[in-house]
Amino acid sequence: MRNATASGLAVVRAPAARRQRPAATARRPGAHRIRLVGRPRHCARLPPRARPAGPAAVGVSRTARRGSVVRAWHLRLTARRPPARARLPLGYHSTPAIPASRHLPSVPARLFHLAWPVLIGQLAAMGMMVSDTMLVARYSTVDLAAVAVGSGIYVSIIFSLAGVLSALAPTIAHLYGAKRLDDIAPEFHQGVWLALLLAMPGVILLCVPDPLLSLTQLAPDVETRTRAYLQVLAFGVPPALVYRAVFMFNQAIGRPRPMMVLSLIGTTLHVPLSWALIHGTGPFPELGAIGCAVSNVVVYVTGCALGLAWISRAAPYAPFRLFANWQAPRIAPIRALVRLGAPMGFSNFVEITSFALIALFVGELGAAVVAGHRVVGNLHGLMFMMPLALGTATLVLVGQAAGAQDWPRARRSALTGVAIAGALAIAFGLAVWLARASIIALYTPDPAVQAVSLGLIGYSAVFLFFDATHTLASFSLRGYKVSFLPMLVHVVCFWGIGLAGGWWLCFRGLGSTVAPMGAAGFWAMSTLATVAALLLIGGLLLKVGTAKVRGE
Numbered sequence: 001m002r003n004a005t006a007s008g009l010a011v012v013r014a015p016a017a018r019r020q021r022p023a024a025t026a027r028r029p030g031a032h033r034i035r036l037v038g039r040p041r042h043c044a045r046l047p048p049r050a051r052p053a054g055p056a057a058v059g060v061s062r063t064a065r066r067g068s069v070v071r072a073w074h075l076r077l078t079a080r081r082p083p084a085r086a087r088l089p090l091g092y093h094s095t096p097a098i099p100a101s102r103h104l105p106s107v108p109a110r111l112f113h114l115a116w117p118v119l120i121g122q123l124a125a126m127g128m129m130v131s132d133t134m135l136v137a138r139y140s141t142v143d144l145a146a147v148a149v150g151s152g153i154y155v156s157i158i159f160s161l162a163g164v165l166s167a168l169a170p171t172i173a174h175l176y177g178a179k180r181l182d183d184i185a186p187e188f189h190q191g192v193w194l195a196l197l198l199a200m201p202g203v204i205l206l207c208v209p210d211p212l213l214s215l216t217q218l219a220p221d222v223e224t225r226t227r228a229y230l231q232v233l234a235f236g237v238p239p240a241l242v243y244r245a246v247f248m249f250n251q252a253i254g255r256p257r258p259m260m261v262l263s264l265i266g267t268t269l270h271v272p273l274s275w276a277l278i279h280g281t282g283p284f285p286e287l288g289a290i291g292c293a294v295s296n297v298v299v300y301v302t303g304c305a306l307g308l309a310w311i312s313r314a315a316p317y318a319p320f321r322l323f324a325n326w327q328a329p330r331i332a333p334i335r336a337l338v339r340l341g342a343p344m345g346f347s348n349f350v351e352i353t354s355f356a357l358i359a360l361f362v363g364e365l366g367a368a369v370v371a372g373h374r375v376v377g378n379l380h381g382l383m384f385m386m387p388l389a390l391g392t393a394t395l396v397l398v399g400q401a402a403g404a405q406d407w408p409r410a411r412r413s414a415l416t417g418v419a420i421a422g423a424l425a426i427a428f429g430l431a432v433w434l435a436r437a438s439i440i441a442l443y444t445p446d447p448a449v450q451a452v453s454l455g456l457i458g459y460s461a462v463f464l465f466f467d468a469t470h471t472l473a474s475f476s477l478r479g480y481k482v483s484f485l486p487m488l489v490h491v492v493c494f495w496g497i498g499l500a501g502g503w504w505l506c507f508r509g510l511g512s513t514v515a516p517m518g519a520a521g522f523w524a525m526s527t528l529a530t531v532a533a534l535l536l537i538g539g540l541l542l543k544v545g546t547a548k549v550r551g552e
Helices: 107-137 141-165 168-177 181-207 220-252 257-279 289-313 315-320 331-365 367-403 407-434 436-443 447-479 484-507 519-550
Strands: 002-004 010-012 035-042 071-076
Touching: 107 141, 107 257, 107 289, 107 367, 107 407, 141 181, 141 220, 141 289, 141 331, 168 181, 168 220, 168 331, 168 367, 168 447, 181 220, 181 315, 181 331, 220 257, 220 289, 220 367, 257 289, 289 315, 331 367, 331 484, 331 519, 367 407, 367 436, 367 447, 367 519, 407 436, 407 447, 407 519, 436 447, 447 484, 447 519, 484 519
Parallel strands: none
Antiparallel strands: 002 010, 035 071
């Protein structure tokens, strides 16, 4: 006679002839022994669905028996650890019979577990750019201008190309969530080949930057230094993009910490090397701005080499066999990555160029306005780091849940990410607003620049909330492998409402109703653009998530 228990196990009454001596340790061939410890429960053996798929340690201890029913204590399986080279990465469970949600921490805990290493890595990367500006500023004004213009061009190119490689994250996350570990290595191989293919146009644009430099009106000496700076950086494009592929692979399987360590190593290496190459310290030649570019290339090559060495040698990556059978380029998987990643890369391009063009337009309003706009923009960039890291973590969780066909968990992960990003944005915005005078004073002592910055910081605080939440919604859709419609929304909102509308409000106003607002016009329309983007992309996220849950 069997009775179902709360834990899903069966209660078996022993036959009358065997009640005097129950064979607690006897088991059928192939059955799993159990260890019975804890509080009283009725159980005797594991049903087939609860048997562990991997190797299990066997052992039974029967603690109490009353009458004909074996009253056992709380059931707990004890499993041997697999061999060292067969261990699976953190978060992967080899027992498909037991729902993963019972063994995983809460969604907010997993989000922060994945996000904080990404945040530190982003801050380290920003530290490299800030250090370039600070070190070259002490060398010469011409070299500082070359680094400012050249880094803007380089970032626009590399971020757009790296955005295409972002397709690796949801693709591998889906495979990882579905526990198709054997299919991850071939996908990673094609991602590396795609990185090398994307490096070609990047190298060409940087080696021959005259079409890009013709869009600016630089002094001849500044243009010469900028051209040389970009041509040196061209050598860093291939390793930078391959490193990006390694980064996306680690994110997709939930292992962001190695990439954080590599980012910190890169920044630690870059600062002294850049200083030595700029000023000609010791055996190094004096290169000025070109020294910054050489140091960046060295860091990219070092990071790429260390990243590839780590994933090829570290024990947690052994189940993937990434380098056991390297595959040649294949058209079909690369086309699939490009189809998914091209809209992501173009979305990055739209956002970068919209802010870059706003900075150029604001340049017509005077040095104080440009400086004030740059101060507030830099402050917004620092606050935006946390939502951006959360977006990457949310993409991974949504992708893994989608790969496991656990659509309720995917929707829950997406909505939780959006909610946390909104709450953090409100907290950061309020903190900056309350301490605005002190924060602006840390940036500049100039009263004119402070006045402009204080007039814009309120727009930035509101803009941060809508920018953070719409970014999380967009990254969540990437986890569902939806990228084309969000790209269209970005084009319409950022180029149409934010850039074009901001220019009109900045220089023309609204007739007799609203006078020209200056730089505040761009911030006001950019805020309106993010509101529209949040409504459209957020609505699309709700529609996609609900449809998946309903099986539509």
